[in-house]
Amino acid sequence: MSIRIGIFGYGNLGRGVEAAIRQNPDLELAAVFTRRDPVALKIATPGVPVASADDVSAWTDRIDVMVICGGSATDLPTQTPALASMFNVIDSFDTHAKIPEHFAAVDAAAQASGKVGIISVGWDPGMFSLNRLYASSILVDGRDYTFWGKGVSQGHSDAIRRVKGVRDGKQYTIPVEAALDAVRSGTNPDLTTREKHTRECFVVAEEGADRAKIEEEIKSMPNYFADYDTTVHFITEAELREKHSGIPHGGFVIRTGKTGLSGEHKHVIEYSLKLDSNPEFTASVLVAYARAAYRMAQAGDKGCKTVFDVAPALLSAKSGEELRKTML
Amino acid sequence: MSIRIGIFGYGNLGRGVEAAIRQNPDLELAAVFTRRDPVALKIATPGVPVASADDVSAWTDRIDVMVICGGSATDLPTQTPALASMFNVIDSFDTHAKIPEHFAAVDAAAQASGKVGIISVGWDPGMFSLNRLYASSILVDGRDYTFWGKGVSQGHSDAIRRVKGVRDGKQYTIPVEAALDAVRSGTNPDLTTREKHTRECFVVAEEGADRAKIEEEIKSMPNYFADYDTTVHFITEAELREKHSGIPHGGFVIRTGKTGLSGEHKHVIEYSLKLDSNPEFTASVLVAYARAAYRMAQAGDKGCKTVFDVAPALLSAKSGEELRKTML
Numbered sequence: 001m002s003i004r005i006g007i008f009g010y011g012n013l014g015r016g017v018e019a020a021i022r023q024n025p026d027l028e029l030a031a032v033f034t035r036r037d038p039v040a041l042k043i044a045t046p047g048v049p050v051a052s053a054d055d056v057s058a059w060t061d062r063i064d065v066m067v068i069c070g071g072s073a074t075d076l077p078t079q080t081p082a083l084a085s086m087f088n089v090i091d092s093f094d095t096h097a098k099i100p101e102h103f104a105a106v107d108a109a110a111q112a113s114g115k116v117g118i119i120s121v122g123w124d125p126g127m128f129s130l131n132r133l134y135a136s137s138i139l140v141d142g143r144d145y146t147f148w149g150k151g152v153s154q155g156h157s158d159a160i161r162r163v164k165g166v167r168d169g170k171q172y173t174i175p176v177e178a179a180l181d182a183v184r185s186g187t188n189p190d191l192t193t194r195e196k197h198t199r200e201c202f203v204v205a206e207e208g209a210d211r212a213k214i215e216e217e218i219k220s221m222p223n224y225f226a227d228y229d230t231t232v233h234f235i236t237e238a239e240l241r242e243k244h245s246g247i248p249h250g251g252f253v254i255r256t257g258k259t260g261l262s263g264e265h266k267h268v269i270e271y272s273l274k275l276d277s278n279p280e281f282t283a284s285v286l287v288a289y290a291r292a293a294y295r296m297a298q299a300g301d302k303g304c305k306t307v308f309d310v311a312p313a314l315l316s317a318k319s320g321e322e323l324r325k326t327m328l
Numbered sequence: 329m330s331i332r333i334g335i336f337g338y339g340n341l342g343r344g345v346e347a348a349i350r351q352n353p354d355l356e357l358a359a360v361f362t363r364r365d366p367v368a369l370k371i372a373t374p375g376v377p378v379a380s381a382d383d384v385s386a387w388t389d390r391i392d393v394m395v396i397c398g399g400s401a402t403d404l405p406t407q408t409p410a411l412a413s414m415f416n417v418i419d420s421f422d423t424h425a426k427i428p429e430h431f432a433a434v435d436a437a438a439q440a441s442g443k444v445g446i447i448s449v450g451w452d453p454g455m456f457s458l459n460r461l462y463a464s465s466i467l468v469d470g471r472d473y474t475f476w477g478k479g480v481s482q483g484h485s486d487a488i489r490r491v492k493g494v495r496d497g498k499q500y501t502i503p504v505e506a507a508l509d510a511v512r513s514g515t516n517p518d519l520t521t522r523e524k525h526t527r528e529c530f531v532v533a534e535e536g537a538d539r540a541k542i543e544e545e546i547k548s549m550p551n552y553f554a555d556y557d558t559t560v561h562f563i564t565e566a567e568l569r570e571k572h573s574g575i576p577h578g579g580f581v582i583r584t585g586k587t588g589l590s591g592e593h594k595h596v597i598e599y600s601l602k603l604d605s606n607p608e609f610t611a612s613v614l615v616a617y618a619r620a621a622y623r624m625a626q627a628g629d630k631g632c633k634t635v636f637d638v639a640p641a642l643l644s645a646k647s648g649e650e651l652r653k654t655m656l
Binding site: 016018019020022023024044096099100103120125127129130131132133134136137138139140141184259260261265266267268269270271272273274275276277280281283284285288306307308309310311312313315316317320321323324325327328 | 344346347348350351352372424427428431448453455457458459460461462464465466467468469512587588589592593594595596597598599600601602603604605608609611612613616634635636637638639640641643644645648649651652653655656
């Protein structure tokens with residue numbers, strides 16, 4: 001009687017979901033769906049079918065929750081509503097500004113189908129959002145700050161690789177220690193973009209490329225680098241592969257606030273993540289929320305939800321009684 | 329149309345709840361209930377009635393949620409079930425081992441009355457419990473650790489004061505930095521009680537008392553001090569008042585775990601609190617959950633709940649739409 005999970009899209013995130021399912025005995029991988037040729041796709045779990053994304057509607061009776069592992073830019077805005085019309089779904093939609101729009105689209109589909117869809121699940125949005133919500137509900141008179149890193153930003157790495165003369169590159173976002181300390185002190189500093197994070201780039205240049213020009217072009221790139229103190233290191237392809245092939249990430253959510261009749265007492269709430277693998281951690285969050293989506297649907301709930309709407313107990317394989325006894 | 333809150337018991341925690349209500353415009357202090365003479369009790373909020381605990385049953389139409397601010401040892405086991413038969417209630421019951429029993433008693437009362445009771449609300453149990461639950465649901469293959477401090481333990485301070493020859497005293501629980509670092513490294517160390525925390529005591533001795541004997545008696549006290557490295561400082565009454573009259577506390581919940589097909593990636597989730605005032609912070613958590621209790625009751629829910637059962641969005645004064653737009 002395990003919960004049957006489908007994986008829609010088999011990139012880094014999909015493979016992370018596959019690995020996370022193995023850690024949860026009450027979950028079972030039912031099928032992987034791909035837009036590529038399913039015959040050519042080898043997955044890590046023996047005996048589990050790989051099917052074409054085009055045939056997904058034939059699986060409605062065999063999948064309890066579909067974990068959608070597409071990208072936020074072009075995949076999820078269409079995939080999540082479409083799949084929510086057939087399945088309970090989870091996605092990791094992370095374009096913060098477009099969440100209300102995505103929520104509305106998924107809600108319309110899921111209300112009509114009677115399914116549950118939980119969107120924007122992961123760590124930011126996701127666990128970081130939850131911590132912003134809990135902390136601000138408790139320390140009402142306060143301020144919160146989010147820092148990211150140290151970690152690889154795919155978007156910024158892609159931006160580097162688009163510079164002429166660059167063969168390959170990786171970009172790390174790094175929180176500024178002094179800014180973290182200022183925030184923790186409770187002085188509620190106003191921090192500029194430049195004061196919060198630095199950016200460090202490791203670049204493999206094409207042979208004969210003008211390195212000074214590459215560095216200048218990266219550092220002055222609007223939106224991506226111009227507002228930051230950016231460092232550019234030129235390294236060999238071998239060094240990039242050896243030392244920078246991982247996808248680590250992490251960050252901090254800190255809220256400071258005051259209590260008391262005249263705000264005489266200060267408090268600091270801090271949540272932090274240090275992740276060796278961004279996609280595998282995100283996948284682990286997705287899988288816990290897949291369990292919750294199944295339970296909510298079983299209880300008769302429907303429509304679009306976010307992490308804000310999910311009671312924490314629904315994430316755990318343990319019973320309420322067990323949780324109260326061992327974790328409260 | 330604010331939510332009408334009653335405070336039952338006016339000690340440090342009750343005064344903290346009173347202050348926290350002022351920070352939340354959608355909440356209103358309706359009355360304070362005391363077992364002392366209500367006429368003699370002056371509260372900080374002008375115009376709010378102080379009533380006798382004995383007359384509380386006359387208030388069922390005028391209180392939406394009762395925040396019960398009694399002690400866990402003797403007050404809450406009887407007060408919370410009794411009040412849950414008349415009101416939606418919140419308490420901060422913190423005797424971890426007796427939570428299942430307390431839950432059962434409050435659930436029976438609240439199921440019968442059709443009210444909602446949320447028990448064991450605060451930071452541990454409370455926010456720390458939530459973080460243990462979230463982190464263990466995500467990093468299934470992992471281990472978690474809770475550290476407390478630096479902060480004042482009332483129980484241990486009381487124990488010091490019971491020693492013969494001691495006039496007054498304060499005890500600080502201090503987490504051991506080396507143990508925190510070992511945990512963060514992901515090596516899953518097995519830590520003894522002595523390795524996790526130290527205890528520091530500030531003692532005012534009676535004139536002519538045998539200090540060596542007091543120190544020896546404190547350090548060898550079973551359960552409280554014998555299993556720890558304990559330091560005892562003798563100070564004057566003036567110094568105790570000047571430097572140790574606060575009630576700071578805090579601590580850390582850290583979970584480390586592995587993901588990947590062969591556990592090849594490590595992750596660290598850390599939550600920490602640094603609190604100038606333990607009771608005021610606890611009160612701020614209670615007040616956020618009072619809002620949630622009201623909303624759950626309005627939605628037709630009933631019975632005993634814990635922080636595990638409360639969807640995070642219910643804690644915030646903001647609407648779901650606002651939360652998704654600003655915090656997700």
